[in-house]
Amino acid sequence: MGNKKWTPMLQERKSSLICGIVFICLLLTPMVVRDAFAIRLMTTTFIYAIVCFGNMLICGYTGMMCLGFAAFYGIGAYVTALLAKNYGIPFFGCLLMSGVVAAVIGFVICIPCLRLTVDFVGLITTAFLNIFLAIVRNWNSVTNGANGISAIPRPVIFGKKFSSGQDFYYLTLLVMAVSFVILSNIIASKIGRNLQGIRDNELGAISVGVNAKRLKLFAFTTGTFFAGMAGCLYAYYITAINPNNFVFNISTTIMQMCILGGLGSLPGAVIGAAFFTIVPEMYRSLALYRIGIGGLIMVLCMLFRPQGLLGSRAFAGDKGIADRLRQRRALRAKKAQV
Amino acid sequence: MNGLYYFLQQLINGLSCGSIYAMIAIGYSMVYGLLYLINFAHGDLYVFGTFIAYSLIVAMSSVVHPIICCLVAAVLTGGIAIVIERTAYRPVRNANRMVPMISAFGVALILKTIAQAIWGPEAIPFESLLPTSSINVGDLQIYTRAIVIPAISLAVVVIMQFVLNKTKLGRGTRCIMQDIQTSSLMGIPTNTIIPLIYALGGFLGVLGGVMYCSYYGYISVDMGLLGTIKAWAVVMLGGVGNFWGAFFGGIILGVAEAMAGAYVGTAFRDAVGYIVIVFVLMFRPEGLFGVKKAEKV
Numbered sequence: 158m159g160n161k162k163w164t165p166m167l168q169e170r171k172s173s174l175i176c177g178i179v180f181i182c183l184l185l186t187p188m189v190v191r192d193a194f195a196i197r198l199m200t201t202t203f204i205y206a207i208v209c210f211g212n213m214l215i216c217g218y219t220g221m222m223c224l225g226f227a228a229f230y231g232i233g234a235y236v237t238a239l240l241a242k243n244y245g246i247p248f249f250g251c252l253l254m255s256g257v258v259a260a261v262i263g264f265v266i267c268i269p270c271l272r273l274t275v276d277f278v279g280l281i282t283t284a285f286l287n288i289f290l291a292i293v294r295n296w297n298s299v300t301n302g303a304n305g306i307s308a309i310p311r312p313v314i315f316g317k318k319f320s321s322g323q324d325f326y327y328l329t330l331l332v333m334a335v336s337f338v339i340l341s342n343i344i345a346s347k348i349g350r351n352l353q354g355i356r357d358n359e360l361g362a363i364s365v366g367v368n369a370k371r372l373k374l375f376a377f378t379t380g381t382f383f384a385g386m387a388g389c390l391y392a393y394y395i396t397a398i399n400p401n402n403f404v405f406n407i408s409t410t411i412m413q414m415c416i417l418g419g420l421g422s423l424p425g426a427v428i429g430a431a432f433f434t435i436v437p438e439m440y441r442s443l444a445l446y447r448i449g450i451g452g453l454i455m456v457l458c459m460l461f462r463p464q465g466l467l468g469s470r471a472f473a474g475d476k477g478i479a480d481r482l483r484q485r486r487a488l489r490a491k492k493a494q495v
Numbered sequence: 496m497n498g499l500y501y502f503l504q505q506l507i508n509g510l511s512c513g514s515i516y517a518m519i520a521i522g523y524s525m526v527y528g529l530l531y532l533i534n535f536a537h538g539d540l541y542v543f544g545t546f547i548a549y550s551l552i553v554a555m556s557s558v559v560h561p562i563i564c565c566l567v568a569a570v571l572t573g574g575i576a577i578v579i580e581r582t583a584y585r586p587v588r589n590a591n592r593m594v595p596m597i598s599a600f601g602v603a604l605i606l607k608t609i610a611q612a613i614w615g616p617e618a619i620p621f622e623s624l625l626p627t628s629s630i631n632v633g634d635l636q637i638y639t640r641a642i643v644i645p646a647i648s649l650a651v652v653v654i655m656q657f658v659l660n661k662t663k664l665g666r667g668t669r670c671i672m673q674d675i676q677t678s679s680l681m682g683i684p685t686n687t688i689i690p691l692i693y694a695l696g697g698f699l700g701v702l703g704g705v706m707y708c709s710y711y712g713y714i715s716v717d718m719g720l721l722g723t724i725k726a727w728a729v730v731m732l733g734g735v736g737n738f739w740g741a742f743f744g745g746i747i748l749g750v751a752e753a754m755a756g757a758y759v760g761t762a763f764r765d766a767v768g769y770i771v772i773v774f775v776l777m778f779r780p781e782g783l784f785g786v787k788k789a790e791k792v
Contacts, residue, residue: 276531276731279533281776283724287769291762294762413600416593416597453601455598459583
């Protein structure tokens with residue numbers, strides 16, 4: 158039993174040490190990497206990572222399937238675009254408002270989902286995404302229809318104007334790191350354990366006194382809050398948004414990121430986001446086959462390691478091919494010994 | 496009176512559109528009922544099959560009748576469905592529900608890419624296989640296809656209902672729907688029946704896809720995802736694993752969309768369709784024809 162040394166607490170300390178080291182490395186990266194394109198990819202990764210945190214809380218830790226997550230991301234972006242452009246609201250106001258508006262709408266959407274099974278939650282959120290897109294595309298006086306909103310002003314924080322790629326790199330990295338710390342604390346708390354209980358067996362969790370409805374509402378609202386914040390950063394970063402930035406494909410990309418990284422793991426969300434942002438750029442010459450390669454990776458990942466790279470075992474079922482092969486080999490070795 | 500005619504015209508449009516949805520959804524409903532798998536590949540599979548049908552028609556229409564080409568394409572698609580089941584679904588059947596769903600989604604992306612590589616990303620005009628004549632009833636013009644499509648769809652539902660209730664395959668399928676483990680213990684060949692049902696879903700999907708493309712006059716790779724979501728919504732609305740549910744769910748969605756397109760504006764067509772579905776599900780979470788399932792810990 159060599160594993161006994163790694164008590165949960167030690168393991169936790171070890172993983173937070175790794176996270177800290179990664180964070181410091183990321184802080185230092187722009188000093189080494191001067192390539193603007195690389196910095197841009199990293200920044201996009203961080204924004205997506207924040208969205209994935211939200212989705213991870215909802216899907217990976219609570220087991221609700223939100224297929225309309227792009228809508229909440231879009232709500233955040235549109236709120237920021239409108240507030241910053243039309244009313245000149247400063248950065249932190251926009252960040253907070255984007256999160257809050259997305260969270261309030263998320264709360265309302267979650268209410269009908271509470272009585273329903275996973276599939277219905279997916280359908281209702283898909284429906285919501287379609288309704289959101291229909292509204293945004295047709296409410297010309299406010300959202301400027303299909304053309305979207307452009308010329309969103311750059312954020313000004315404490316008198317400093319954020320306009321270069323490096324500025325945004327640090328800004329998004331900071332927001333991501335803070336979100337990570339907040340969420341990992343939520344997940345390590347009693348609430349987080351209850352959420353995982355709901356994911357693994359909802360009736361069982363209710364029967365031991367977990368208030369599933371309230372916790373699901375909490376998870377959904379918090380998750381959409383982070384999506385809204387990411388939308389805010391995205392709007393500031395890209396400075397021009399239109400409805401096509403928030404279609405169903407974006408929802409599925411977010412889902413893919415979480416799944417590849419591993420459902421039920423926050424660092425997994427970052428890795429998944431990085432993978433699906435950076436890798437498609439690497440085989441740009443194969444642009445035609447891009448989505449197909451993405452699909453192939455998903456299938457292989459599910460077959461060999463259903464829980465994703467860093468995911469929770471709760472999703473693995475009878476484990477993937479890799480695990481089964483290892484078991485078979487172990488069995489054979491045992492037989493050979495006998 | 497003009498208003499009434501307009502209404503009736505839209506109703507008829509909605510009926511034929513809804514019948515096509517129903518056709519696509521029937522196969523989906525079966526798979527859903529068997530494994531509770533949100534089969535994201537269904538849409539792309541039927542679009543792929545419809546593309547095969549298109550190519551066959553273009554290449555062979557002088558030799559054989561186009562409808563035979565469609566049937567051949569449908570059978571081929573059934574074969575592809577079996578291959579997909581064996582490679583991407585069966586190994587993960589016992590994992591969390593999310594896992595097969597994701598691998599299905601991966602398969603959808605692969606199929607879409609292959610279709611795009613072969614037939615290109617643009618919409619291709621699809622010559623209608625349905626009759627284009629029309630009948631005049633007073634001032635009301637009814638296209639023959641508006642009668643043919645619902646008739647085919649209804650016939651398929653009746654046949655499938657018969658297969659499910661009266662044949663050995665159907666009995667096995669119903670057992671698997673109840674409990675996969677127990678039925679395999681009872682000697683039901685689950686690993687034969689499940690691929691067969693997948694193949695049947697692909698087969699019917701292609702028939703629906705050909706009708707869809709004939710109705711709208713074009714075919715494009717982008718129809719896949721839309722088709723999946725529509726089929727999913729229809730199945731949810733009608734009740735999982737129920738053919739009549741899929742049929743009436745499809746018709747309700749089709750009519751709701753046609754009415755929304757006519758009276759609210761085409762931009763809100765999809766949104767209104769979804770609002771109707773969500774509204775129905777709020778009051779009947781198990782779907783219109785669904786049976787409530789008791790949950791167990």
